[in-house]
Amino acid sequence: VINHGDYFNTNKIIKNNISTDYFSMRFLTFVDRLLADEYEGKAVSLFLLLYLSLTTVMNDSLQSYLATSNTANVPCTFTLEEYACASLKDFTAEHLVSLLRCNLPGNSSHSKETWKVLLTKLTSVLDQALDMFSNMSKPVIGPAVSQALDVIGEIRVNRLTEDQLRDSDVIRKWFSGRLRAFLSSASGVFLHCLSTKNLSCDSYQQILREFSNQFDQMDQMRQELLVKYFIQPFLTKNSSDSGCVSNSNNSVAWLQKNLGRFSVLVSLSDLLKLNTDFSPLSALEVLSPKQTAELVVLPLPGLPGKDVIINTVFDFLSKSPKERRLPEFLYHLSRLSVVTPVNCTVYQTIFVRLYQAMSALPQEMEPIIWASVYDLTESAPMDCSLVPCPVSSHNATRVCAGVDSSALQQLLDSGISPGRLCDYSIKQYTCSQLKDLKAENLVTLLKCKLSENNTDSKETWKLFFTKSSAVLDQALVLLSNQSEPVIGPALSQVLDVIGEIRVNRLTEDQLRDSDVIRKLFSGRLRPFLPSASGGFLHCLSTKNLSCDSYQAVVKEFGAQFDHMNLEQQQLVLKELVVPFLSRPTSDSGCVSNSNSSVDWLQKNLGRSQFLCPSGTC
Template sequence: MNKTYIIISPSFPEFTEQDFFGWFHVKLVPVLASFTPEMLRGVTTNMNCTNYHIIVSGMAKVVSAIPQQRLQEIADVLLEYLQDSAAVINQPDCRTGIKTDAQWIETNLGPFSPYITYSELKFFNLSLGALVNVLSPTQKAELIMDPDSGGLEDAILVKEVLTNLTESGDEEQLGQFFQVFTQILQQTNTTFILNAAVRETILNLTLNGLAPKFVSFEVEDYELWFQVYLVPVIASLHPDSLRVIPSNISCESYEAIVTGLMESLEFLPLGISMDVRASLESLQETFPDCAELDSFTCKETHVDEMLICWGVDSSQLQKTLEDNNSTSAVCNFTIIEHACTTPTNLTAGNLATLLTCSVESNKPYVVEVWQLLFHKASPILSQALDMFATMAPTTMSSAYSNALDALGEVVVKKLTQDELKSKDAIRSRFQMELRPFLASPSTNFLSCLGTYNFSCQTYQLV
């Protein structure tokens, strides 16, 4: 190739269309895969678009034989030519036979277009709609993430892109898309997609596209998808979404899915995470044997006030407590609103009354909310629990299992080694303060109790 190039290159300026076609479509084909980027730059310099198109289509014939690294270098030379020729490349003479932007990409870049970034393609003012079918998975991810495309707010565009990807049935292409998609999100410090319609579209189409593949997934595959690729859209997961998961997966695969969902609760605002929490419960019901193995481990609850209080306005509660600190006033607000306010005006009597109102309303709250409330009220918590014990109904709702879990971390976990062996201390905690909540202990509460160093006497009191 080198010797041939040295001989014919001086004649390139005089070559006609027929000459270029004869060399690049016939004579050079057996060695054209060895054509270097430097050679390509030399032949295309000052070349008209017609001859350029002949070169591109000739190189396309041997693309499968070109080394991977050189493919990128050749694409860079082609892009350089197009950018230098921007003033004429879209003129009528250069668009002969080109009716769409998709054809424009095929004619001007051929099979080398996947090695051009979407941001580089934008330079040529191509229409988004025409591009979806010809963009590579990487370029599709860049398209959605590009601020100018508005992809993260455009569910219709996202549906078109994901449908194009999933209908191919090519899991590798879908993986390439999500690899770039998640990388760009990480670079912009974006943990999850805010637009619910976009998020749901990506998740649902992806899960449906992966459904036939799940039966052959290994544990590592479930880890990759549920702990990495699907993380930005996991907030839109709901119990029905999980029907695509085969019923005979291993407990290791089950654990991989659960871990991904549990980890998402550490960055999703409480209001957005409720479907994920429902999905976790659904998984536990669907795979009871695997859930049982996991249930006997004491798990700590991750409490992040910013996530719990995201979108919660407690200003009215704060003003009410300042103006009217009566016991009746506290019941006009939810447990979450109380947990998200400054607790300086909350008395032990008010907290006891709030717990009583909450029992009557029978509205469940997640462990994190209770734990935040109890933590903020810790200076008056013991007194409030003593008061509540005299006011609480004989039978407490199972919804208060979460409150007990929270008290386990705020009260029981804080017991010193001496208190764990003190009958008076344990009697005060378990037979007075915690008594109303003990009718519905969770497995996790009991598992955590098993980690404490009670004496025989205090164990019996518990």
């Protein structure tokens, strides 16, 4: 509320600063009236009067502009409400396109009522304007787009006849043309209304195809809205072709036609509800990693046994692990196994395939597979015997907590000199990028670090060897050719880890090939054998070695006999020799390839025979 003196000051400021155009003259007339004697001494709300006057002035100004302008563009300075309340009899399609470009982008919004008043007034040019707008615009995003599409849905889509709704050409004209720029902002209301229409399957699939084209323009919430309010309601409607399955030749075609890029947002169990004939195993190429994990873990109806599913999935993923997203599959497999009860036989089949994958896949996949092995071991039933050999974890976050490897990383990046390799701890190496580490560097590191009285955990060593896996085999060969034996407390732990990441990866054929075993135990593992732990030896005894392979192992342990203390010698007998020879097999005791008792004793017990109590060997 402003008094007379304030009016005078306001009038003075305005008269000094405003130009003498049509708008200004109207405004000054209003101010002069305020200063007339009839208002003197009265409390008047200047803001209310200003608003009322300006509304009239601006409306007149918009009408004046529209009546005299020859341009196809309209000014964005007027509000959408002002356009809606103006007389738009000479408004062209070009004008409407210009107005849409003013008001659709950004965060501004208007009421649906305003949009409906405006677009109803301009109904004669609306279709032409939408055609023009879709041809010149990329998808527009903003709250106003959703409101405008809701209104267009009311005054255009809702007026399509039954025949038009079932005519895919008509639908294509609307959704691939006029409405295309709006679709990425479709509201739940618009989508739900659309799902209730009596569309043909061809029409539905045409609409779905255009929404799929806009997939990348939508945020996740909008993508999920489309699944919830359009795809699932339409495909579950009771009709003669429920699920729109009749015009698809196979499961891949059905998924692509009816869910498009939105298929990754639908669980596998829901896909099977939408189409009971859907075959996930024949559609692996279009399933997401999460859906593939669901296929392996979840109890789904109408599918083959889990062993068939698991082997088919791993065969598919192993052919091209990067392109077919094996790492993401393993991530979801681990997560699902935590929250979903899975029986022991499923775990055992998965573990067989994981170990096979480590032997067959590129080495950069090894850390990922080991992480999955560890995660699945944690979630498996307590009484489920997954593998006869223990699997140690290797969690990088846990190992590297508080470890500063920045100085080492700089040296590694610039090419570290051999003389400085031993200046840093195994943990610091473990927590660095080792892509440029050479086999010779690894040998130098092992020689100095294994002889130290260090207390690095198996987890640290496993992460270290997994990171340096590309040069590990070559380094082990070089180390085994060194003349001096390697002695140190870490040897036992290191051999356990090498057993996990190398011996446990051997295939059935390799385990039964004595040349492969001889190369491994008489070569790469030789320096470590005198320090073999009971765990390593027991694990080895459970392998499906041939008798020739077993005898090659015993021969090398015999060659290291003098480097072992008595306790170590007895471990070899107790955890390897006796368990392996006692197994019930077609050649139990490995007697068939021995000519005599002396020959059998030397081949199968070697120097351990002297430790064997009477009557047990």
